[in-house]
Amino acid sequence: MIQSISPAEDEQQANRTYLVGSFTTEERSSAEASLQEMERLCKTAGLLVVGRELVRLRAPKPALYLGTGQADRIIASADDEEARIIVFDQPLTPVQMRNWSRRAQREIYDRHAVILEIFARRARTREAQLQVELARAEYAQSHLAGMWQHLSRQGGGSRLARGEGEKQIEMDRRQLKKRVLTARRALDKVGRQRALRRERREGVRRVALVGYTNAGKSTLLNALANARVRSADQLFATLDPVTRRLTAGPDQSVLLTDTVGFIRNLPPELINAFHSTLEEALEADLLLLVVDAADPEAPLQIKTTQDILQKLGAHLLPRIIVLNKVDTCPDMEQAELLLQPFLNRDDEVLQVSALTGRGIETLRTRILPPAPDAEAEAQPDPVVLDPHQ
Numbered sequence: 024m025i026q027s028i029s030p031a032e033d034e035q036q037a038n039r040t041y042l043v044g045s046f047t048t049e050e051r052s053s054a055e056a057s058l059q060e061m062e063r064l065c066k067t068a069g070l071l072v073v074g075r076e077l078v079r080l081r082a083p084k085p086a087l088y089l090g091t092g093q094a095d096r097i098i099a100s101a102d103d104e105e106a107r108i109i110v111f112d113q114p115l116t117p118v119q120m121r122n123w124s125r126r127a128q129r130e131i132y133d134r135h136a137v138i139l140e141i142f143a144r145r146a147r148t149r150e151a152q153l154q155v156e157l158a159r160a161e162y163a164q165s166h167l168a169g170m171w172q173h174l175s176r177q178g179g180g181s182r183l184a185r186g187e188g189e190k191q192i193e194m195d196r197r198q199l200k201k202r203v204l205t206a207r208r209a210l211d212k213v214g215r216q217r218a219l220r221r222e223r224r225e226g227v228r229r230v231a232l233v234g235y236t237n238a239g240k241s242t243l244l245n246a247l248a249n250a251r252v253r254s255a256d257q258l259f260a261t262l263d264p265v266t267r268r269l270t271a272g273p274d275q276s277v278l279l280t281d282t283v284g285f286i287r288n289l290p291p292e293l294i295n296a297f298h299s300t301l302e303e304a305l306e307a308d309l310l311l312l313v314v315d316a317a318d319p320e321a322p323l324q325i326k327t328t329q330d331i332l333q334k335l336g337a338h339l340l341p342r343i344i345v346l347n348k349v350d351t352c353p354d355m356e357q358a359e360l361l362l363q364p365f366l367n368r369d370d371e372v373l374q375v376s377a378l379t380g381r382g383i384e385t386l387r388t389r390i391l392p393p394a395p396d397a398e399a400e401a402q403p404d405p406v407v408l409d410p411h412q
């Protein structure tokens with residue numbers, strides 16, 4: 024009997040994914056945490072993870088990243104699980120990706136490709152859509168270069184066939200170049216409009232919330248400014264900077280900006296594409312570096328955030344380390360101890376819970392300019408500024 028398959032089932036079949044992580048000298052536990060995060064990223068990108076494994080290797084190999092024996096074992100496991108897609112936790116070179124898709128006869132994605140897919144699904148505003156378009160076109164451009172290398176190294180094949188392949192690639196290359204240029208031009212225009220809006224806000228103290236994705240930045244913005252921006256237990260819930268005003272009195276106000284979250288191995292194309300928006304968000308008087316204190320990987324959250332801030336030239340701004348989610352952290356003393364090697368000596372560290380409100384009043388007092396009248400009581404005033412008007 025022929026079974027009918029619904030479109031939804033069909034899509035589930037097509038999205039069956041086998042996930043592969045690997046590690047060399049680092050601890051197995053940190054590779055395991057990264058793989059778990061990758062599984063969450065896959066789900067967010069709409070993939071159905073049906074099997075996963077963590078492989079140990081002495082050193083990455085140029086052709087397939089893994090050894091050929093390991094590669095064939097993984098392909099056999101993907102066969103067993105009827106996985107149509109193989110996803111790698113680590114970024115693959117264009118050549119490795121191409122070699123894999125030939126060998127496994129499946130779609131192959133790496134961490135960068137999955138993150139780009141999530142951004143493409145989440146982008147809502149025109150600016151975010153343009154930024155993602157630019158990042159994707161640049162990613163495709165660099166992977167086209169890999170195809171080039173592959174073809175030009177192909178000794179066999181007839182001259183004619185090789186010429187045809189090169190022609191196709193040349194056409195793709197020209198098209199991608201056009202896509203990159205168009206997206207850049209449109210982004211420049213949006214950027215100029217943003218600069219005008221910024222001028223209107225000159226003179227007000229500015230505070231930016233930065234940190235790892237899912238650390239609780241948007242929830243904290245809501246708690247501090249009585250706002251209602253979207254927060255969710257999701258990776259990359261926020262893509263666009265959102266600004267809200269926190270006012271405690273006539274001469275006491277501050278602009279709080281929420282930003283896109285960071286993650287380990289963020290595709291460089293995305294950092295480039297989001298550069299100008301992030302740069303503007305980070306033109307602040309103070310950064311709140313938000314960390315999920317309950318996450319065993321909290322030190323990595325700080326390190327990743329600092330590395331990206333450095334790339335954006337914002338690593339020397341005054342900052343407060345905000346240890347969020349203290350309501351779910353069983354041992355705060357131990358958590359702070361683990362973070363010590365990643366903090367500067369003069370870092371101020373505050374413990375808060377954006378969810379229960381613990382520590383929020385202290386943080387609010389710290390970020391507001393001093394009251395002209397010391398008696399004045401801090402009253403948040405949720406004046407909404409829409410950065411995309």
Ligand SMILES: Nc1nc2c(ncn2[C@@H]2O[C@H](COP(=O)(O)OP(=O)(O)OP(=O)(O)O)[C@@H](O)[C@H]2O)c(=O)[nH]1
Nearest residue numbers: 237238239240241242255256259260261284377378
């Ligand atoms: N238990 C607890 N959960 C929190 C706290 N703060 C935030 N959360 C939860 O953590 C999840 C992520 O919160 P968001 O505010 O969306 O995180 P974000 O840093 O803005 O994440 P991205 O926008 O993805 O970068 C949500 O489910 C929040 O409810 C907290 O203090 N305690």
Ligand SMILES: [Mg+2]
Nearest residue numbers: 240241260261
């Ligand atoms: Mg957010």
